[in-house]
Amino acid sequence: DAKTTQPNSMESNEEEPVHLPCNHSTISGTDYIHWYRQLPSQGPEYVIHGLTSNVNNRMASLAIAEDRKSSTLILHRATLRDAAVYYCILRQAGGTSYGKLTFGQGTILTVHP
């Protein structure tokens, strides 16, 4: 299975932008890049996903490198409610692993008031 690498933790101040990096050098051409976040004692929440082009939604933006070996989740103005564990995941589009999400350790985001 293709793997992702994320920093263990990051910190930000409230109202500032946050850029959460993810490396996925072994990504295959059909793998989608998904981001989820998880608050303590809750199930993960879908944030955003993309394949090749940059994506924007109401929660965040996803910037994907041209070679697709890395991506960055962008929170434009961090709030205290954005403090969570953020997971970058490759959703596999082929073979017996079709549709599966394989979670790594994620990045713990701390937001300071």
Place this chain on the structure above:
Amino acid sequence: DGGITQSPKYLFRKEGQNVTLSCEQNLNHDAMYWYRQDPGQGLRLIYYSQIVNDFQKGDIAEGYSVSREKKESFPLTVTSAQKNPTAFYLCASSTRDRGLNYGYTFGSGTRLTVV
């Protein structure tokens, strides 16, 4: 509102007992998944099902069993063969769209403690 319901939220089990965790969804999703999460760790896949009456083992299926008799339901049984069952269990569902243009929807989890 559509979503996934996991019950119970907290569950205590004596060693040597089997226990079944419930997962129901009304999203009309074809695929359903069970994950396990240990403190400070990411999620690990136990079992998944892409259609009714069919399921596959995930990465840590030993000591667990599932059934998928209805599209809406995917119960997980933690058997006495599971050596370390205390964990947070999460159920998820998704469409089986070949374009994978949808994310997973997760339930709120069941915290199982063996006493």
